[in-house]
């Protein structure tokens with residue numbers, strides 16, 4: 088049973104229709120995604136208590152009586168990137184979300200969505216993903232004593248990406264035919280069966296968990312808001328979540344400032360950057376997106392409207408960088424700062440090359456590193472057969 092609806096509701100981002108609980112497939116009747124809105128009991132800074140995502144529980148739509156499903160997500164480091172500082176006086180920080188339990192930012196949202204699933208009595212989580220979402224959903228299902236079903240497109244499965252889902256005990260099922268319609272059917276089915284719960288990125292409870300990244304940055308900077316927040320954009324949920332977090336801090340009177348939000352796509356999967364650059368208002372989806380940054384290889388971003396609003400309201404921008412630039416930035420971050428991220432997470436650093444001249448002097452810039460580099464080792468060419476081989480100290484000294 089739902090315990091307490093009085094503090095929040097779900098509102099359609101497009102038509103404004105309101106819901107007291109998740110409707111069919113977590114979408115509005117008009118097809119658009121929903122936003123969760125706190126309607127009263129706005130938190131104060133003194134309400135923040137504890138560590139990680141649940142430090143901000145007063146801002147989260149979960150009843151105090153519900154059992155929290157957590158693996159200590161959040162509380163990720165905000166690392167000052169001294170060596171890559173690109174302009175005198177500019178402070179560049181990397182928010183390393185790869186240090187979450189399953190190695191990506193998805194855990195922030197998953198702890199809230201899975202706790203919500205538990206709250207309404209669901210026993211099985213369902214998601215369609217071959218990457219970070221399936222890893223996270225599988226781990227939180229295991230933690231919560233629930234089952235996880237991961238749907239993957241038949242014929243397009245990269246085995247390495249499913250390792251985490253498999254080890255956490257998820258049921259991985261291939262879906263033939265048109266993947267989107269198969270997912271839509273599953274979602275409809277799930278809405279009829281309350282024991283099945285969809286945790287794909289349109290789930291508004293996930294966005295609520297992800298927004299806590301913004302609160303953490305605010306606190307880590309000594310209750311200050313950065314000038315720019317730059318992050319990768321695939322399905323476009325995370326940039327929307329960070330914007331929600333920063334906007335809420337302002338709305339609640341904890342600050343009077345918000346950052347400029349800058350979203351970065353891979354050139355081979357950049358429908359949203361293209362829309363923004365052309366000044367259009369409607370998304371044209373891409374059929375065959377292609378990029379080395381697999382975590383943002385998405386041609387039809389589900390939260391594009393929210394993301395566009397975040398960028399326009401914050402006076403930010405959307406841009407694209409190519410695969411060579413992404414791989415160079417990934418290597419720079421690893422070799423200059425000791426931070427190994429997956430390719431998608433290097434897009435902000437690649438974008439800074441284009442943006443740095445427009446930054447004001449003494450700007451504070453935060454780049455969101457969404458996933459750990461260990462997740463996608465296939466993109467780093469290492470041939471162990473070609474490494475130097477020595478058999479005595481003399482040869483070793485020659486090499487060193």
Ligand SMILES: [Zn+2]
Nearest residue numbers: 099102115117
């Ligand atoms: Zn609607």
